Amino acid sequence: MRILLTNDDGIRAPGLIALYDALTDARSVFGGPIAEVVWPIAPLTAQSATSHGVTFHTPLMTSSERINDRMEGIAVDGRPADCVKLAVCSLWPERFGDGSRPDLVISGMNAGANVGINVIYSGTVGAAIEAAFLGVPSIAVSLHLGRGRPRFDLAAEHARRAIEKLLTGGIGPRGALKPHGCININIPRTEEPLAPGETPIPIPDEHPVAKSPDDHDPHEMPPMVVCPMNIHGLVDAYERRAAPSGATYYWAAGGGLDFRDADPGTDVDLLLRRCITVTPLRYDLTDHSERDRWRLLLDSTN
Secondary structure, rough: EEEEEEOOOOOOHHHHOOOOOOOOOOOOOOOOOOOOEEEEEEEOOOOOOOOOOOOOOOOOEEEEEEEEOEEEEEEEEOOOHHHHHHHHHHHHHHHHHHOOOOOEEEEEEEEEEEEEOOHHHHHHHHHHHHHHHOOOOOEEEEEEOOOOOOOOHHHHHHHHHHHHHOOOOOOOOOOOOOOOOOOEEOOOOOEEEEOOOOOOOOOOOOOOOOOOOOOOOOOOOEEEEEEEOOOOOOOHHHHEEEEEOEEEEEEEOOOOOOOOOOOOOHHHHHHHHHOEEEEOOOOOOOHHHHHHHHHHHHEEEE
16 A cells, blocks of 8 residues: 655644654564555644635746655645645656555644544645545545644654554545545544643633543554534634734634534534544535425425
8 A cells, every 4th residue: 555645734744744653564563564665754843724715817836845754755845735646646647656556645744633613624634635636535634633742643653553543444436445435533632741831722711621641541442433524613713903003903813622612522522532533534525415405495486
C-alpha cells in the first residue's frame, strides 16, 4: 500500500511528523510499517479553516523539504485541497509512473479537534474529501487539544491503531473503505501536565475540556466509536476594535469547541468523553429526501 500524507498545519507541523513516524514505524513500536510508501505532500504554511478552497490565479510553487533524518516531502505553497489535487494529478504520476495514484490519502494529524460544524470549515477534512472526490479513499485525523502538553507521538500511535482497524476491511470497490469513501477520526486529549513555568495553551474558560490535564493516561488506547457529526452551531463571538487610522475592525474571539449544544452520541459528545470518534463523511450535498417534494412543487406550477 502507498499512502499520500497531507495536512492543513504545514509540512513542519508536529502532528504530521508524529503521524509519519507512526505510519512508517520509525520507532519500532508496531513491528513494521503500515505501508511501503508514505509520501508527505503538505502546505508550506499553516492553512487552518481553509476548508475546500483551491488556488486558481497564482502559481502553486513546490519545494522538496527535508524535515528530519527520517522524513522528506514536498511543500506546496497553497491550500490542503491544492496539495491533494496537485499530488494526484501531477506529483504522484511523475514519481511513480503515468496512471499511478496513492492507495490511500491520510490528512493530519491536525492540532485541534475537527468535530461538529468545524468539519465544514476544516482544511484537514477538506483535503480528505478532495481525495475521496477524486476517487482515492481517505482518512482525516485530528487531535483534541487541552491545557496540557500534547503528546503527539502517543496520539499518533492511537491514530495508527485506529487506522489499522479501519483497514482490516480492505480498500477498494469491495473493501470497507471504498474509492470515494472518507472517514473523519478524532483522537481525544493525549497530553501530560505542563512543566513548572511552562505556558499553557490559551483556551477560553468556557472551552469544554477537563480542568486538569492529568485526568487521563495518555498511553491508554481510547475506545473507538462510530458516530454522527454534531449539527449544532458554534457560539460565535467577535471583538470590536479600532485601528490606528480610526477604522473599525473585528477579531474572531469564539471558542473552537464552544457549541450551542452537543447531542448525546455525536462526535462532540463522545470526544469529550474520551472516545476516538469515527464518522463517515460524503461530499454529495444533495438533500435527497427533499427531491420528490421539489419535483411535485415545480410540476404543479408548470
